[in-house]
Amino acid sequence: MRRASDTYWVTPHATMWNMEHRDSEKQATPKAEEPRIDEFHKHEALDRAHLFSDQFERHLASHPFIETTPQLKDKADQIANALGDLYQAIGVHINEFDNLR
Numbered sequence: 001m002r003r004a005s006d007t008y009w010v011t012p013h014a015t016m017w018n019m020e021h022r023d024s025e026k027q028a029t030p031k032a033e034e035p036r037i038d039e040f041h042k043h044e045a046l047d048r049a050h051l052f053s054d055q056f057e058r059h060l061a062s063h064p065f066i067e068t069t070p071q072l073k074d075k076a077d078q079i080a081n082a083l084g085d086l087y088q089a090i091g092v093h094i095n096e097f098d099n100l101r
Contacts, residue, residue, distance in 0.1 A: 042094045049090050053083040 035041070060066060061076040 042090075046087065046090045046094065049083065049087040053080065053087060056080060056083060 056076075057080060061080055066072045066076050
């Protein structure tokens with residue numbers, strides 16, 4: 001999966017440090033036990049999905065450069081739809097999780 005952090009708009013030295021630092025973090029992270037999911041986790045995930053969607057729409061998708069560039073607007077629309085789908089999916093899983101208890 002391509003992440004925004006995989007593309008660098010900085011000097012080659014800083015880029016190399018970022019890549020090495022990210023790789024060392026992956027190696028140093030021990031496997032943690034699965035967290036016990038509680039009410040807070042479920043609603044926190046739903047809230048974060050809403051927060052990201054809202055921030056994306058307000059600060060990036062509505063930017064004049066994005067809105068006036070058809071290719072970028074199409075991509076922004078796809079991302080906005082995906083964030084909305086994620087929000088809805090979290091809501092469905094919250095209900096399924098509640099029904100399992």
